Amino acid sequence: xxxxxxxxGGRRGYGRVDxxxxxxxxYDRDTRRWVRRSGPARPISEVTVLAPAEPTKVVCxxxxxxxxxxxxxxxxxxxxxxPSSLTGPWTSIGHPGRPWLLKHEAELAIVIGxxxxxxxPAHAEEVVAGYTCANDITAYAHxxxxxxxxxxxxxxxxxxxxxPLGPWLATDLDVADAEITCSVDGAIRQRGSxxxxxxxxHDVIALVSEHMTLLPGDVILTxxxxxxxxxxxGSRVEVAIEGIGALCNTxxxxxxxxxxxxxxxxxxxxxxxx
Numbered sequence: 001x002x003x004x005x006x007x008x009g010g011r012r013g014y015g016r017v018d019x020x021x022x023x024x025x026x027y028d029r030d031t032r033r034w035v036r037r038s039g040p041a042r043p044i045s046e047v048t049v050l051a052p053a054e055p056t057k058v059v060c061x062x063x064x065x066x067x068x069x070x071x072x073x074x075x076x077x078x079x080x081x082x083p084s085s086l087t088g089p090w091t092s093i094g095h096p097g098r099p100w101l102l103k104h105e106a107e108l109a110i111v112i113g114x115x116x117x118x119x120x121p122a123h124a125e126e127v128v129a130g131y132t133c134a135n136d137i138t139a140y141a142h143x144x145x146x147x148x149x150x151x152x153x154x155x156x157x158x159x160x161x162x163x164p165l166g167p168w169l170a171t172d173l174d175v176a177d178a179e180i181t182c183s184v185d186g187a188i189r190q191r192g193s194x195x196x197x198x199x200x201x202h203d204v205i206a207l208v209s210e211h212m213t214l215l216p217g218d219v220i221l222t223x224x225x226x227x228x229x230x231x232x233x234g235s236r237v238e239v240a241i242e243g244i245g246a247l248c249n250t251x252x253x254x255x256x257x258x259x260x261x262x263x264x265x266x267x268x269x270x271x272x273x274x
Contacts (some may be wrong), residue, residue, distance in 0.1 A: 064223025089166035097254030105224035106182035109134035124202035130169030192225025
């Protein structure tokens with residue numbers, strides 16, 4: 001099943017994607033299933049599709065793709081991103097301007113459905129609300145321009161709109177072998193599969209939950225394949241994952257940050273409540 005988060009006339013919620021319509025739904029934390037709720041189905045073309053999560057934190061697992069070396073959980077590099085870094089599908093992302101360059105990083109994102117701590121890999125799927133596409137856009141500075149060093153991840157991965165998610169949550173994804181691609185202006189830049197993860201998806205959930213409590217709506221990014229490359233202003237970037245769909249965004253000229261298209265003045269609804 002595919003689920004989306006959407007805005008309809010100022011109201012926000014989740015819904016099941018049924019062909020070209022969205023049917024209202026909520027995540028039942030007791031049964032750990034998406035269930036139908038009251039309200040009419042709406043054509044997707046008449047609603048605004050938003051990022052399919054409202055996290056308290058975004059946890060990024062670094063250097064987790066490739067078959068060249070075995071996983072070493074003790075030395076796994078982790079980066080935290082703020083909720084303000086999120087944006088949805090089909091939004092424009094404001095380029096931060098000089099001295100920064102942007103790079104794309106296509107990733108599978110895990111969206112947590114229930115509060116959890118110290119989850120065993122065998123039970124990890126039980127705490128997942130769904131999986132979605134992510135682009136962990138990263139800024140790199142030109143040292144000659146006096147910018148922050150490229151290794152300063154506080155600046156590199158925290159600017160507004162640098163974490164597009166979407167368009168849908170897949171609730172029944174085969175995370176053992178799902179193809180991941182990224183294209184820029186139609187040219188394939190990255191191609192990989194979840195089978196290449198050094199720490200597999202369920203082990204990633206176990207690893208992160210060993211160190212911190214995960215709350216409903218929290219997001220874990222599982223790592224990017226080789227091929228990350230530049231995103232100049234004016235480019236169109238697409239992250240596609242088999243079984244989910246394609247996340248499309250454009251990079252604006254340096255004149256402001258991304259935001260959800262109808263975010264101004266609308267009240268946030270939370271279906272995922274800790």
